[in-house]
Amino acid sequence: MSVPAFTAGHxxxxxxxxxxxxxxxxxRRLALLEESIAQGERALRGRIDPSTGxxxxxxxxxxxxxxxxxxxxxxxxxxxIRSMMTARG
Numbered sequence: 176m177s178v179p180a181f182t183a184g185h186x187x188x189x190x191x192x193x194x195x196x197x198x199x200x201x202x203r204r205l206a207l208l209e210e211s212i213a214q215g216e217r218a219l220r221g222r223i224d225p226s227t228g229x230x231x232x233x234x235x236x237x238x239x240x241x242x243x244x245x246x247x248x249x250x251x252x253x254x255x256i257r258s259m260m261t262a263r264g
Contacts, residue, residue: 198263201256208253215246 219242221233234242 201260205256208249212249215242218242
């Protein structure tokens, strides 16, 4: 297998360890999950529209059930990723 021209002679400069790659990947995944969890929690709560002052109700019915299901799954996955990151050191 040949080395692409742009990496020939520069492999050590661009080398990343498997452990480092995995750690960065887990950190990115955790950040995305945490943002998704925060968005889901906001969607469940009612809020006040800052421009009109009207109360905007939180999710209800099937939408609420789906959000709760998603949050349960996302929280469990986030906790598992945190555990994996802690175990890696």
